[in-house]
Amino acid sequence: MGLDKSWFTEASDQSGLAFSLKISDRLHHEQTAYQEIEIYQTTTFGKLMVIDGFIMLSSRDNFIYHEMMTHPVLYCHPDPKHVVIIGGGDCGSLQQVLLHSDVETVIQIDIDQTVTELSQRYFPELCESNHDPRATLLFANGIDWIREAKAASIDIIIVDSTDPIGPATELFEREFYQLCERALRPQGLLVQQSESPLLHQNIIKNMIKSMRSTGFSASNTLHFPQCVYPSGWWSATIAAKLEKPVLRRKQAVGIKKFDTKYYSADIHEAAAVQMPFLKGVTY
Amino acid sequence: MGLDKSWFTEASDQSGLAFSLKISDRLHHEQTAYQEIEIYQTTTFGKLMVIDGFIMLSSRDNFIYHEMMTHPVLYCHPDPKHVVIIGGGDCGSLQQVLLHSDVETVIQIDIDQTVTELSQRYFPELCESNHDPRATLLFANGIDWIREAKAASIDIIIVDSTDPIGPATELFEREFYQLCERALRPQGLLVQQSESPLLHQNIIKNMIKSMRSTGFSASNTLHFPQCVYPSGWWSATIAAKLEKPVLRRKQAVGIKKFDTKYYSADIHEAAAVQMPFLKGVTY
Numbered sequence: 001m002g003l004d005k006s007w008f009t010e011a012s013d014q015s016g017l018a019f020s021l022k023i024s025d026r027l028h029h030e031q032t033a034y035q036e037i038e039i040y041q042t043t044t045f046g047k048l049m050v051i052d053g054f055i056m057l058s059s060r061d062n063f064i065y066h067e068m069m070t071h072p073v074l075y076c077h078p079d080p081k082h083v084v085i086i087g088g089g090d091c092g093s094l095q096q097v098l099l100h101s102d103v104e105t106v107i108q109i110d111i112d113q114t115v116t117e118l119s120q121r122y123f124p125e126l127c128e129s130n131h132d133p134r135a136t137l138l139f140a141n142g143i144d145w146i147r148e149a150k151a152a153s154i155d156i157i158i159v160d161s162t163d164p165i166g167p168a169t170e171l172f173e174r175e176f177y178q179l180c181e182r183a184l185r186p187q188g189l190l191v192q193q194s195e196s197p198l199l200h201q202n203i204i205k206n207m208i209k210s211m212r213s214t215g216f217s218a219s220n221t222l223h224f225p226q227c228v229y230p231s232g233w234w235s236a237t238i239a240a241k242l243e244k245p246v247l248r249r250k251q252a253v254g255i256k257k258f259d260t261k262y263y264s265a266d267i268h269e270a271a272a273v274q275m276p277f278l279k280g281v282t283y
Numbered sequence: 284m285g286l287d288k289s290w291f292t293e294a295s296d297q298s299g300l301a302f303s304l305k306i307s308d309r310l311h312h313e314q315t316a317y318q319e320i321e322i323y324q325t326t327t328f329g330k331l332m333v334i335d336g337f338i339m340l341s342s343r344d345n346f347i348y349h350e351m352m353t354h355p356v357l358y359c360h361p362d363p364k365h366v367v368i369i370g371g372g373d374c375g376s377l378q379q380v381l382l383h384s385d386v387e388t389v390i391q392i393d394i395d396q397t398v399t400e401l402s403q404r405y406f407p408e409l410c411e412s413n414h415d416p417r418a419t420l421l422f423a424n425g426i427d428w429i430r431e432a433k434a435a436s437i438d439i440i441i442v443d444s445t446d447p448i449g450p451a452t453e454l455f456e457r458e459f460y461q462l463c464e465r466a467l468r469p470q471g472l473l474v475q476q477s478e479s480p481l482l483h484q485n486i487i488k489n490m491i492k493s494m495r496s497t498g499f500s501a502s503n504t505l506h507f508p509q510c511v512y513p514s515g516w517w518s519a520t521i522a523a524k525l526e527k528p529v530l531r532r533k534q535a536v537g538i539k540k541f542d543t544k545y546y547s548a549d550i551h552e553a554a555a556v557q558m559p560f561l562k563g564v565t566y
Contacts, residue, residue, distance in 0.1 A: 002285060003294060003301055011286060011303065016327030017510075018286055018303035022296065044299030061481060063560075198344060198510055225508060225516035227300075227481055232515010233508035261560040270553035277346075277544040 089115030
């Protein structure tokens with residue numbers, strides 16, 4: 001019943017579940033100034049990045065997360081030109097954003113440069129657009145950066161962070177949403193990974209409550225599978241100042257010039273459907 | 284990194300992943316004439332049923348599977364009166380079918396009576412309708428039963444089986460689908476659990492191919508999260524003789540007299556949207 005050392009396991013006593021991937025090698029292990037980063041070679045999921053014991057991404061299934069963290073919010077916005085990514089050091093979200101030719105600038109702000117360096121080495125397929133002239137990679141505290149950003153200067157903020165434990169906790173709090181709200185233009189949108197609809201209903205509820213207590217009057221939570229995250233089911237919540245963020249540029253999705261593996265206009269709208277048991281949580 | 288004996292783990296070397304639930308007790312262990320059945324008390328997922336080492340269901344999240352295995356197919360059918368469940372000995376699908384007052388008879392055929400006995404003891408919430416006068420619980424070989432069924436006598440066949448390994452293998456083969464096709468009325472529908480869209484694309488593809496090689500001219504695969512199954516993402520495929528099985532009685536869903544936690548008309552249609560990467564697999 002036990003698993004030997006040929007498995008990497010992420011276990012949570014509190015949630016009472018664990019997920020394991022079979023590994024053939026640990027390719028890298030490093031304690032940075034911010035966190036412990038490990039890279040594994042798995043037998044069936046490609047490479048695996050783990051930060052402080054939590055699985056961040058695998059080569060095999062990260063496409064779902066990265067597509068759903070980017071394309072929905074971009075197609076909800078009428079004209080996204082300036083995008084900021086908080087976290088996202090693996091550059092997978094950055095790459096998806098840069099597929100949109102309408103986007104003029106993308107600034108990625110991750111606190112830990114080592115995440116990006118390791119992604120370039122072990123997940124080069126996510127970093128192919130890092131030298132796009134529209135992209136700026138900064139390594140700094142995202143909250144400080146947003147605090148100092150010019151008011152009403154950003155179209156979209158993507159919060160691609162770790163869980164609300166440890167350093168990322170502040171990214172799920174009212175003060176941060178206030179800073180984002182100030183930095184966004186009137187039609188601006190915020191999207192944030194919002195944990196598991198099955199396991200983390202309190203986190204989602206409090207997150208939406210905090211967003212709504214600032215100038216974000218509306219939100220929409222999108223659901224998608226994500227095998228390597230707890231419960232295999234994950235969500236992203238889009239917040240808007242004015243009206244509920246829905247797929248506004250459906251026609252643009254139909255004529256987009258790039259391929260997606262998970263995202264489509266129909267998937268976008270399907271992912272935004274709320275289940276009855278989430279009443280009082282996401283809607 | 285290892286897990287001690289306070290966890291139940293289902294691991295697959297072949298798929299390279301494992302899922303574990305923290306347990307406080309093993310409540311039952313029995314080798315029947317057909318299989319090994321275990322019941323565990325978990326710390327956060329309620330009770331857990333395991334057959335031959337594979338997780339069948341937990342108290343916490345079985346509602347998603349049971350609702351998605353029943354309500355979609357029932358609302359795709361214009362007038363479902365006679366329903367047959369192959370497998371499903373835990374009675375969770377039976378219970379959901381019986382919520383439909385239009386249904387006149389439901390026959391559940393599971394090979395192993397012990398599954399039902401243990402469900403009655405450990406998952407009584409799934410067995411509340413077992414004494415409904417419309418329900419018949421048989422313990423026999425489902426394929427033999429279908430072979431002997433009167434031709435064109437059944438509206439819906441629900442194949443709620445274990446994976447296509449060991450005894451359930453035949454339930455995923457052409458011969459079985461031929462028998463089902465014969466037993467179903469012209470507007471009849473078959474629904475079958477169809478494994479993980481991420482992990483089991485070959486199984487899904489072959490299953491649909493086998494269905495289509497009989498009198499089932501159309502199918503539709505629905506996707507839903509299922510935390511305790513490999514990858515946390517699962518599917519059910521509905522097959523039809525005449526035309527693509529879509530939500531035909533949408534209005535009936537809106538006025539249904541029972542509550543569902545996961546299913547709704549919008550969820551039904553959302554679950555039926557296919558992702559681009561499944562092209563050639565489910566569509």
